Amino acid sequence: MQSDDFSNPGMLWVARGEKLWMTPAGGSGKSCATCHTEASQGMKGVATRYPAMDPGSARLVNIEGRINLCRARHQQVEAFQYESEELLALTAYVAHQSRGMPVKIEIDAQNRRHFDRGRDLYNRRIGQMNLSCAQCHDQNWGKKLLTDTISQGHGNAYPIYRLEWQNAGSLHRRFRNCLYGVRAELLPAGSAEFLDLELFLAWRARGLPLETPGVRR
Amino acid sequence: MLAIVLIPREARRGEIIPIRIAIQHPMETGFRPDNFGRRIPKNVINSLVCRYNGVEIFRAEMGSGIAANPQLQFYTVAQKSGDIIFEWVDDAGQAGGERAALTVSG
Known part of the structure; x- marks a missing residue:
């Protein structure tokens, strides 16, 4: 599709x-x-x-x-x-326009601070469920969460068309979905925390081809 | 309203050609509540017509069971060069249209 x-x-x-x-x-x-x-x-x-x-x-x-x-x-x-x-x-x-080209993020002195904050957020347990991003998307990807396969949590296809939304959405909307899932406080789309996390995820997805616009379940 | 029509640019006379259209539309069912509990009014593309050189070759009447951003595909026989024109209207009274040109040889 x-x-x-x-x-x-x-x-x-x-x-x-x-x-x-x-x-x-x-x-x-x-x-x-x-x-x-x-x-x-x-x-x-x-x-x-x-x-x-x-x-x-x-x-x-x-x-x-x-x-x-x-x-x-x-x-x-x-x-x-x-x-x-x-x-x-x-x-x-x-x-x-960059579809098929590999993600190429370099961490340097300028963005190091944001990168570290993003990585901290990724690995920090949050919400009433007390889950970090890493616990699902690093340690348990490929397993099932109810009927859904847990993804590796890469952001290389965004903005995506998500069938559940019946609409296109940004990576930050997807972040808010995850935060809701772990019963954490919902941050606004475009917030500094989400940008830091986006940078970390892009670094984590380096080498993967861009797929925009992706189609997800 | 935005739509993408996909047809072969060229065809031989008598050839069966696929015609596809995707329309960007929320296709609101009328059953869903908004964040305040109020019912969102039904708004779907209720009728869509396709004409090939002025002759109606396809008509669809859609209801609330059709997903958002509907895609339709059907077939027709290429007869002579001309325009394939889509027209549709939704429950809010908004009309849309899209056209594609077909060149028939032979």
Whole structure:
């Protein structure tokens, strides 16, 4: 279902992202294509390096964050809401350009702090269930949680189309699902903790090919 | 409303060709409550028509049993070059359309 571009419902979001890429927005009258031209060239391989440090603000940003920074700095238009149809579509379109390329994250002096925090969160027991991410996704992957096979917890196919949601969703929405599952406090999508965790997961998935848009159960 | 239509670009006369369409639509059943317990009104694509050179070749009436982002596939016989045009309307009264061109040789 995922590998057939027509059967993959995520391609609807990619197609929508392509339209948004060409659409001028904001006071500047610029579209994404004005600066970046063809996404198939300009955006190829970009998603393999994210989340990355933004030199301007010295903050960690993922593709969603980068799109919103671009909107603020270059298009002078308000940010898309996290998890909005538009942001999902553009993110899927940008990440789709790197499909098949291996995740390539390097940990250096700039992002080391975020990486360490992400790894701590991954290994920390949280919630009423007192479970860490690692206990399911490192120690018990491949086994069953009720009828579901426990995944290895890689984020290389996001944004995904999830059949349970009947909709596309971001990695952070999936994080919130997991937090709900272990009865932990739900963090907002786009929060600093989730970005740190996303960086750790990207490092953990290094070498795996990007699959965006993925289809998951 | 966004849709992707997939047909062969070219076909020989008399050839049986597959026609596929995927539409981005929530297909709200009308049975689900929202976060405040209120019923979300039913909103599905209730009718979809496909015309090939103006002749209706396929019609679907969908209900609340069809999943979100529906995909339909059917077959037709390629006769002559022309447009394959889809039109559909949902319960909210929103209409959508999509077209694809087919070249028939022979």
